[in-house]
Amino acid sequence: MVAKKQQTHDNDSSSHKKRLERLPYMQNRELSWLTFNKRVLDQGEDSNVPLLERLTFVSIFSSNLQEFFMVRVGSLTDLSLIKKEIRDNKTLMTPEEQLNAIYQRCHELYPEQERIFLSIQDQLEEYGIRNLQVKDLSDEQREFLHSYLDDHVVPYLSPQIINARHPFPHFENGKLYILLRLNEELPKDLSEDEEAKAKNVGAEDVNFGLIPLPRQAKRLILLPSEGTQFILLENALKLIVDEVFSMYSTKRASVICVTRNADIDPNADIDEIDYDYREHMKRILKKRARLTPVRLETDTALSAVTKEFLLPRLNIDADQVFVTNVPLDMSYAWGLPDLVDPEIAAKLTNKPFTPAWPACIDQNRSxxxxxxxxxxxxxxxxxxxxxxxxxxxxxxxxxxxxxxxxxxxxxxxxxxxxxxxxxxxxxxxxxxxxxxxxxxxxxxxxxxxxxxxxxxxxxxxxxxxxxxxxxxxxxxxxxxxxxxxxxxxxxxxxxxxxxxxxxxxxxxxxxxxxxxxxxxxxxxxxxxxxxxxxxxxLSVAPLQIKPMILEKIDEQIRRAKEGLPNGLVFKTNSITDKDTIDKIVEASQAGVHTTLFVRGISCIVPGIKGYTENVEVVSIVGRLLEHSRIYGFGVAEDMEIYLSSADLMTRNMDKRVEIAWPILNPALKEIVLDYLDVSLSDTAKLRMLESNLEYTPLEYFAEETSDGRIESFDSQAFLIHKAEVDFEDSVVNREEGAIARAARSHINHIIEEPRATSREDIDGNLQSSIDLEVPYPLEVNLTEGEPGVVTSKNAQAIDIETISHDEEPQEAAAPVAEQQALPESDRAAIAEKATRITSRLQSEGTAASTVPTAASAAMAAASAAAARTQAPVAPEEVSLNLGRTPASVVSSPETVLASEQPASASTTTQGTESLEQAVQSTPESTVTGASAVAAPAEAPETVSQQESTPQQPETSAASDVSTPEAKESDKKATVIPPAEVEILPRDSEPATVEIQLVEQFPKKPNFWKRLKFLFTGHF
Structure with missing residues (x-):
């Protein structure tokens, strides 16, 4: 068909070029789509893509092309027959001209696909993964395959012969067949019975044999071997064609596949009176199965005799026949990693990822x-x-x-x-x-x-x-x-x-x-x-979206002419709508810079002098399919952002019901802008369309490492990781937020009350707010004169006492090791965990003076808790304290007990000892750096803040339970420096909270102090 029409195309070529010159900033949508699919194929030879993933890109190229022929080529074929005068409104090409250009370009793409596919196959063989042909089989594999086919395939075969005495068969769309030439009869050395049998079935008239691939059989057959060796079903059947057609001699067996037009009009042949639309669609689908063929693929070149017989019956031209060594159905590539050794598969595929739970939603709430x-x-x-x-x-x-x-x-x-x-x-x-x-x-x-x-x-x-x-x-x-x-x-x-x-x-x-x-x-x-x-x-197509877009582009044109900030950005799957393109060209001519982030078809050509100098078209083809639609009008924080279901295509704007809506919330708008910024910063997958219609990579923006490698930025990989980190951070932030809310609630209520002298003097509502349950414990290590806290994982409450720095450690606190040592296994586990955290902190650049505190606090708290309960604390119950280091620090996890500031812990069991009793039971002479109140795992966690030292506003003194020397310091107005509090739920990164003493309310043994909380970080 294409060849027959070539002469007309050649005769009209000069006038055709003149017509194209009228619209120099346009290109044909079909050719643009083929360029997009070539970029999909390019991923198959990207060395940064794992090998088996590269094979799937070859598969995607094939399936994309299959659908393209079914829909776009099928539609153009219909137009070439019934509407010969219709022309593309962007390039003025006729349907015939477009078909010629499509087939010509596809004949260039098929060899490219074959080259890339064979290269991947060669590289896979290095890992023991081999896709075999019959000629490659060992004797053992041949014997196995014969047996396998007899048992699992032959029972489902429906072979048939094609000749003048049989109706020409219907070739299903996309289905694979084995086609082979049959001789008229076997050699003459047949026995009389065999010869008679052959003649009885009309052997003299037979021309071809046909074997449809049975759907019941597996497509990929694993063969006995080291590594992963397999053969595809269509190739395996070539082994037994002589047996299937045992009465004939066979030659030139080929795998063939017919692609049919699938572009149907759902509204055709509708009976307006009393029809069921769902039943009508079922009939339409049956009709699609028998539409006109538009392509024939084969794995071997067809002989002249075969073409002469087959092509007229399929009503296709020789230019619509494509010969390739690539499997005609590449879908097997998706399941291949599951058949490969897991260790090898892990090397040859992307690391799997599970979409993260959205950070904006708390999983524990409605x-x-x-x-x-x-x-x-x-x-x-x-x-x-x-x-x-x-x-x-x-x-x-x-x-x-x-x-x-x-x-x-x-x-x-x-x-x-x-x-x-x-x-x-x-x-x-x-x-x-x-x-x-x-x-x-x-x-x-x-x-x-x-x-x-x-x-x-x-x-x-x-x-x-x-x-x-x-x-x-x-x-x-x-x-x-x-x-x-x-x-x-x-x-x-x-x-x-x-x-x-x-x-x-x-x-x-x-x-x-x-x-x-x-x-x-x-x-x-x-x-x-x-x-x-x-x-x-909302803006709803077909009546509102295009007018809204054109109006807002006009606004940017006006701003450009007035010298005001202006700009446009569109992210879309395709841009084909002529009205929108013309308006973008008008904006470019007015000086408005437009960024078009277009995955697929771009009918607008950037960089054309006088038209699109201010237009850039970029695209990402990568692991994920870019599908979101974003319209942006303006610049920076003043940009209006719309999201939409509609691409910038005529079908979406004029022939579909679509919705676009504005993002008015500044925080959500920032999410969209960040997404665009990240995507447009890509140097790994992003390509830029040039005026010559070629897409060029942006690797020259990538950083070069010390060894000369290019360190490119993959935006999709970054966003995958970011979503995971955002979720983890959101869990931490919510935990910290709960603690912060508890602290704020405590402060606000205390400030509103008269000076309470004890917990009992505060009404129940305030007590409950003070003891607000929090998801995970707050871990604190403070400096001199400040409250200190270390709590176990399943702590019920947090007890706060005062650290005092004396010249010598207090007698009661010094012999921590003598109270009760942890079992060696627990000590080793805690030390190992502390060392791991220490290493992580050092690698992250944490100040050296703060690093050892993690090990010190963990070991000291565990030892002290064990001493109080006469039972060891399990390592997993010990919280690591990453707060500010006291005056003297431990230099390593192993020297915890040599610390000049050992911590002690008080422990109670549920229902036997209250928080106040725990505080009161602590010896007054103890210098406490941390106090943990532990309870069974199911006990609720509450926060309470207590102090036993009178103090004037903004001053500090040693505790009353401290030594006489410390009491003497009460007389001095010492300013307490802010203390750092590290909140470390689970194994997350710390967020810093500053606590500053504001006022204390004296009365022994318990009193409340007023605190000023300065929260920093994200809550």
């Missing part, structure tokens, strides 16, 4: 309640979609929830999200699900899910006849004391758990009443098939 308190923005796949699924589960069980409404475009075949919605329907909630049955290649899955939703009692709608509903929106309506409340979720990507782990997207959740009102209006309009513009905050 998701719904937290969304009600603050807007949330979650970034997939770095953060987990489980957050939204949990929200739906809570909604399904919440008595206050009245309804859940959601649009569903692509669901996973096994969907926890869908199950949560079904549970809500079964619980009596009003569930409305808008299914888009025309989501290409997900039609069957959506049909099945829509049936299940109806069976569960949900209200199922299908949206518009003329517009696909591609928006991602969910609204949960609930009753409150103040009336109805709506929780709205908006997304840039699908509600699909599988793709949410591979595609980058944003999920926004809010109780903003304006957005909630728009969401309710949206579903009302969808049910009535009403294209409305009656939205106040």
């Amino acid at each position: 998701v719904m309640q937290q969304v009600i308190e603050h807007d949330k923005l979650v970034s997939y796949p770095y953060q987990s979609m489980d957050l939204f699924i949990n929200l739906l589960r809570e909604a399904a069980a919440d008595p206050a929830v009245l309804s859940i409404k959601i649009t569903l475009y692509r669901l996973a075949s096994q969907s926890h999200l869908a199950e949560a919605l079904l549970a809500a329907a079964e619980n009596g909630k009003e569930v409305t699900a808008l299914f888009e049955l025309r989501a290409r290649f997900d039609e069957s899955n959506n049909i099945e899910w829509s049936q299940r939703f109806e069976q569960a009692g949900a209200h199922v709608i299908y949206g518009f006849r003329d517009y696909k509903v591609h928006s991602k929106i969910c609204v949960i309506t609930r009753t409150t004391d103040n009336g109805l409340q709506r929780i709205t979720q908006l997304g840039t990507g699908n509600y699909n758990e599988k793709t949410s782990k591979l595609y980058t997207d944003f999920s926004f959740m809010t109780t903003d009443p304006n957005i909630g009102k728009d969401a309710a209006e949206f579903f009302k309009n969808m049910s009535l098939e009403n294209i409305s513009t009656n939205y106040t905050t």
Whole structure:
């Protein structure tokens, strides 16, 4: 077909070039897409990508190309037949011209794919991973394979012959076949019975044999060998073709695959009177299976005789035939790592990652309640979609929830999200699900899910006849004391758990009443098939998104002309819409700098003088698929940010129902801007489109190491790690926040009260606030004159006493080792843990004077606690103290007991000794650097602050329980320096809190002091 039309193309070439000169800043969308797919293939030879991952990129290239031929080439083929005068509105190319250019470019890409694939295969052989052909098999492997095929494959084979006396078979789209030439008959040395048998089946008329690959058989067959050697089913069958067609001689066996047009019009042939749309879509899908072939692939060159027989019957031209040594179905690459030795697989694949729980949500609290308190923005796949699924589960069980409404475009075949919605329907909630049955290649899955939703009692709608509903929106309506409340979720990507782990997207959740009102209006309009513009905050295509974008670009043009700060940034999968491109060109001509972050198709060409000098187009093709859509208008903190489900494509702007919404919360806007900054700083995967239509890497921005290597920055790897760290930090911050809240509550209430002389003088409410439970213990080590705390992991309370620096250690505190030594195993475990922390601190540049304190406090507290309880403290119960070092420090973990400032600890069992009793039972002569009150693991943890030293505001004196020399210092107005308090829940990094003594209230034996807490760090 293409060859027949080449002459017309050549005759029209000069006028075609003249037409293209009118739009020098445009390129054809199909050719741009092929360039994108070439960048996918390039990942297959990126040495920074693990070897088996490189093989999967070759597979992605193949599957992408398969879909491209089914949809885009199929559509152009139809246009070339029925609408010959239609032209591309950007390059003015006819469908025929585009098809010619596509096939020509693909014939250039196939050899590139083969070269990269064979190179990967050679490198895999170094690890014992071999993809064998029949000629490569050993005798042992041949025998094994024969046996395997007889048992597991031959029973499912359906071989057939093709000749003039048999109808030409239907080649299924994308299915593999073995095609071989059959001689008319076997050599003449047959016996009379064999010859008669051959003649009975019409051997003289046979031309070809055909073996469809059975779906019941495994595609990849492992062979006996060292390492991982395998053969693909289509190649294995070549071993037995002579046996399958035993009555004929065979030659030139080839693996072939036909690709068919899959671009169907879902609205064609609709009977307007009394039709079931779901049943209509089922019929459409059956029709797709028999559409026109647009490509034939084969693993060996076809003979002239075979082409003459086959191509006319498939109605394709010779230029639509592609010969390649790459397997025609590369899907086996995804499962190959599971068949390889785990140690080798770990070297040849990316380190697996699990999306982190979003740092903005406390796992121990209701998701719904937290969304009600603050807007949330979650970034997939770095953060987990489980957050939204949990929200739906809570909604399904919440008595206050009245309804859940959601649009569903692509669901996973096994969907926890869908199950949560079904549970809500079964619980009596009003569930409305808008299914888009025309989501290409997900039609069957959506049909099945829509049936299940109806069976569960949900209200199922299908949206518009003329517009696909591609928006991602969910609204949960609930009753409150103040009336109805709506929780709205908006997304840039699908509600699909599988793709949410591979595609980058944003999920926004809010109780903003304006957005909630728009969401309710949206579903009302969808049910009535009403294209409305009656939205106040949301912009909804096909009527609002493009006008909004063009208007805001105009605003930036105005600002540029007035000399005001201006700029544009768009992140999108593709940009093809001519109106939007023309407006960006207008902005560029006015001096507005535009950054287009486009993963796939870019019909705008940057760097064209007079048109797009101020436009840059960049793209990332990497481990994850960049999928989120972001529109930015302005610069820096003044930039308006919109998120959207819509790409900058005509189909999204004019032919689909899409939603764009503003990010108004400054903190959430900062998240989006940080994401863009990180992505646009990539030097590993980011490529820049040049005016010559080539994509160039930005490695010249990468840093060079001392040994000459390039230290590139992979933004996706960074964001994966950042999400993990953010989650870990959020746990720490919440623990610290609980402690901080407890401390603030304590201070505020104490300041409001008259000078309380004892705990009993404070009412119950204040006592409970002082003893507020916190998730994990607070660990403190303070300097002279300040309260000190060391607590075990399962401490019930924190006892505070006073450190006093005397010339000599107090007698009662000195013989810690004599009280009771820890068992050697526990001491060793504590010392090892302390050494590990010490090393980490030193590696992080912590001041040398503070490092040994960790070991000192841990060992001393453990020994003292053991002495008080007459039982050793388990190593895992000992908290490591990383606070400021006292005047004399221990130089190493092993010399803890030689410290000039040994710590003691008081210990009680639950229900036998109160906090006050523990304090009072401490010998008055003891100089205490730390005091731990331990309890069983299930005991709640409370915080209380006590002191037994009178003091004037902003002054310090030694404790009354201290020596006479210390009492003498009471008379001096000594200023207490701020003390550092290290809060170390679990093994997290410390956050510093400064505590300064403000005022003390004297009365023995107990009194309360007033503290000024200066919190630093993130709480």
